[in-house]
Amino acid sequence: MPLIPLDDLDDPRLVSYRHLKATNETRHLPRFVVEGEKLVDQLRESRYPMESVLLSDRHADRIGPRIPEEVPAFVVDHKKISTLVGFNFHQGAMAVGVRLPQIDPDSIVNHARHRVTLVVCPVVHNPENLGTIVRTADVFGVDAVLVGPTCPDPLSRRVLRVSMGTVLDLPVIVLDDLADRLETWQRDQGLRLAATVTDPDAEPLQRFGRPDRLAVVMGSEAHGLSPDWVARCDHRITIPMRAGAESLNVAVAAGILLYHLAHPDE
Numbered sequence: 092m093p094l095i096p097l098d099d100l101d102d103p104r105l106v107s108y109r110h111l112k113a114t115n116e117t118r119h120l121p122r123f124v125v126e127g128e129k130l131v132d133q134l135r136e137s138r139y140p141m142e143s144v145l146l147s148d149r150h151a152d153r154i155g156p157r158i159p160e161e162v163p164a165f166v167v168d169h170k171k172i173s174t175l176v177g178f179n180f181h182q183g184a185m186a187v188g189v190r191l192p193q194i195d196p197d198s199i200v201n202h203a204r205h206r207v208t209l210v211v212c213p214v215v216h217n218p219e220n221l222g223t224i225v226r227t228a229d230v231f232g233v234d235a236v237l238v239g240p241t242c243p244d245p246l247s248r249r250v251l252r253v254s255m256g257t258v259l260d261l262p263v264i265v266l267d268d269l270a271d272r273l274e275t276w277q278r279d280q281g282l283r284l285a286a287t288v289t290d291p292d293a294e295p296l297q298r299f300g301r302p303d304r305l306a307v308v309m310g311s312e313a314h315g316l317s318p319d320w321v322a323r324c325d326h327r328i329t330i331p332m333r334a335g336a337e338s339l340n341v342a343v344a345a346g347i348l349l350y351h352l353a354h355p356d357e
Contacts (some may be wrong), residue, residue, distance in 0.1 A: 094155050096166045100175050104165060108145050111248065112177040118163040118244040121190055123195040125251050126257075128146070129254070130155055133256035135159065140189040141146050146297070147172055150183035171283075175343045190246065194262045200276050200304075208352065209306040210236045213269060213320055215341060216312055218243040221254025223342035224309070225263055231349040235262040237306075239269050270323060273306060284308055286316050286324035287348060289338050301352050312341055 097105065107122055117123050122142060125134050131154070134141050141162050146154055147169040158164045172180050200207060210228050215221050221243050228236050243250055245263035266272055276282035283302040286293075287309055308324055310316035315338070321327065330339065330347055339347070 094151055094164050094166050096148075098168070100123045100167070100171060101117050104143070104163070105145070105175060107143070107168075108176055108185060110177040117247050123188050123190060123216065123251070124146040124185055124248055125188060125253065126180070126185045126248060128184045130251060130256045130259075131184045132157065132185045133259050134186050137188075137256075137259040139191060139259060139265075142187040142189055143169040144187075144249065145172070145175075153294065154184050168303040188246075193264050194235075196235060196237060196262070196264050196266070196272065199262065199279050200282060206303045207305070208233045210243055210349070211238075211269070211273065211280075211284075211306050211308045211320045212236065212347065214310070214311040214315075215242050215309070218247055219250035220340070220342045221245070222250040222258070222311060224345045225250070225254040225261060226257045227342070227346045228348055229257040229261045231353040233261070235264055237264050237266055237269060237272075240265060240267050270320075276306075280304065283326065284307055284324040285326040285328050286321045287344060288316060288321060288327050288329055289332075290327065290329060293327040295331050296328055296348060296351050297331075299326065299328045305352070307345075307348060307352070309341055309345060 100345060113126060125131060131144060141159065144158050144162055144164040146164055146166045147278070148166050149169045151166045167175065174292055210224060210233050212221065212224065215238065225236050238245070245258050245265065251258055273284060277284065282304045284306045285308065287307060308316060308320060330344060
C-alpha cells in the first residue's frame, strides 16, 4: 500500500496514536502501540498482526518500503507528531498491533521434555523493571515469564520499549491463578520453585544446584517476596552482598541470577 499523507490530526484513522501519554493504560484494549523503528520492524516479524503504521515525514522514504503492502502507513509532518501523541517523539515511526490470546503456559511446562526455566513475578510494579527482566530472561534462554494480574501490562508502551520488543517474542503470560498453576506444576510436572530472598541463611547463589525444571520467583521492588510466596517455594536462594547492604534492584538481581543459572559451572 502506498504511503498515506495526513495533515488533519483529527483524522479518525489516527485515533490509536492520539494522546498516548494520557492513555497509557492499555491492558483492556484490543490494540497496543509500539514506538521506534526497531520495534516496528519487530512487530512486523512477530506473531501479532500489524494494523497500521505512523511515520514522520522525515523518515517515511527510508522506513516505508519495509512496511507490508496491506498495512496502511500514515505520514504526518514531523513537527505535528508530538502534538498528536502527547509527548516529544523523535523515533520516526510507530505502529499499532492487535492483541492475540495468551499462549497457554501448560503448553510450555507440560511439553518441555527435560529442562525448563521460568521467571515468576507475582508483584512487580514498575514497567521499566518488568521490561528489563523480560529482556534479560530472553538473553539467558528463559522459556517464559509469568506475572501476576497487578503487574504492568506486558504490551504497554513502556514495557515494550524497555524490553526492546522482546515481549513480542518471549511469552510473558499474565495469570490470575498464578499460585495455583505453580502448585499444580510442582505436583504433576516436577517443577521446583526457587524464592529469591535477601535472608543471610538462604542458600548462596553460587552453591545452588539448579534442577532441570525450575521457576525463579522474584519479589516486588519495595518488599521482596511475601512470606506466603516464600513458603510455596522449594528453595530459598540469595545473592551474597556486603554486610549492611540493603538489596539489589529486582531487575539487576534478575540479571545476576539468570546469568548464573545459565552458566552454573563458570
